[in-house]
Amino acid sequence: MITAERKPLDELLAMLEGKDKVLVAGCDTCVAVCLTGGEKEAEILASELRIKAKAEGRSVQIEHTSAIRQCEWEYLDMIAAKVAEFPVVLSMACGIGIQSMAEKFADAYVLPAVNTNMLGMPQEHAVWLERCGACGDCLLADTGGICPVVRCSKSLMNGPCGGSHAGLCEVTGPNKEEIPCAWALIYDKLIAQGRQDKLMEITPPKDWSKSSSGGPRKMVREEAKPV
Amino acid sequence: MADHDFEPEIIVFACHYCAYAAADLAGSMRLQYPTNIRMIKLPCTGKLEIIHLLKALEAGADGVYAAGCMEGECHYLKGNLWARKRVEYAKTLLVELGIEPERVEMYNMSSAMGARFAEVANEFTERIRQLGPSPLRGDGAALDVVPATVAATAEEGQPT
Numbered sequence: 001m002i003t004a005e006r007k008p009l010d011e012l013l014a015m016l017e018g019k020d021k022v023l024v025a026g027c028d029t030c031v032a033v034c035l036t037g038g039e040k041e042a043e044i045l046a047s048e049l050r051i052k053a054k055a056e057g058r059s060v061q062i063e064h065t066s067a068i069r070q071c072e073w074e075y076l077d078m079i080a081a082k083v084a085e086f087p088v089v090l091s092m093a094c095g096i097g098i099q100s101m102a103e104k105f106a107d108a109y110v111l112p113a114v115n116t117n118m119l120g121m122p123q124e125h126a127v128w129l130e131r132c133g134a135c136g137d138c139l140l141a142d143t144g145g146i147c148p149v150v151r152c153s154k155s156l157m158n159g160p161c162g163g164s165h166a167g168l169c170e171v172t173g174p175n176k177e178e179i180p181c182a183w184a185l186i187y188d189k190l191i192a193q194g195r196q197d198k199l200m201e202i203t204p205p206k207d208w209s210k211s212s213s214g215g216p217r218k219m220v221r222e223e224a225k226p227v
Numbered sequence: 228m229a230d231h232d233f234e235p236e237i238i239v240f241a242c243h244y245c246a247y248a249a250a251d252l253a254g255s256m257r258l259q260y261p262t263n264i265r266m267i268k269l270p271c272t273g274k275l276e277i278i279h280l281l282k283a284l285e286a287g288a289d290g291v292y293a294a295g296c297m298e299g300e301c302h303y304l305k306g307n308l309w310a311r312k313r314v315e316y317a318k319t320l321l322v323e324l325g326i327e328p329e330r331v332e333m334y335n336m337s338s339a340m341g342a343r344f345a346e347v348a349n350e351f352t353e354r355i356r357q358l359g360p361s362p363l364r365g366d367g368a369a370l371d372v373v374p375a376t377v378a379a380t381a382e383e384g385q386p387t
Contacts, residue, residue: 047281055362
């Protein structure tokens, strides 16, 4: 799923300076599951913004709403009447939802309330780990189901590098947390499966044109298009 | 500058199994505690949401606290631990907003602790008195509207 984190309040307040009529729009799919931008979080943010305004003696109209999915036109129709009441919409959806809102509601000034950060999985409750880089050319078949594109700090195709020590990467995460070396994981997994011969094969440079490096991607399923 | 003469208006989210019963006991024991507190009964403090704390403050409460069972003795096992985490998170939101995080708090007590209930009510009321009026009540917001709106959301699903 797509995960996102709410922007710092100061950044949001700077964006909203001079704007006194704002709709905070949550999205009840991915960002709700990662506890960042669902209806509950939209209500909290709207309340925070009202509290800030009230503490400063400003009169504002800040309400919240939520779409089942901000990235699909049909669900945006369901909140269209509410959005029409507000000149400014603070979207708590991922970047896809925010852009869908901006495209659908051309008159509204749509602003982002979150930073979309990864395609991840909840490893445990309230902990998410990056698992996919949407590179457009999946190589998990050869790597024991462990993705070196996002789980190796260097996205190496042939690892591990010299920075791998005792199963850990030399790079640490933003909070100084240790990162398992993806290639150490791949090595152990392939040996456990008796597929270590795979490790002797040299993987050629990856074709990044199938990722976002190749420009905006588009997918069309002709057989599924409405007749 | 704290206004020591003002009377704080305080919302208490009290667990049905402990703090609410402790309040009853405090009454039976004829213990004095401030009339500043308004109690909202929850089936468990685990029912407390962050938005309930914010709404109470937004509506003009000078302080809000949750009172749940002693840790390890929650009727629903961990509801009071969830409540503590939510109160702690609400404090971080208040810091972001430039409002004193001490205006929200989490307390634990058992149903047998009538005296502790009164003590907490006194302690928290005095804390808020020291902090002064909430910056959100500048327009003279009537706290009387709080219990109705906050309680309506907080008490959904309360067992009958």
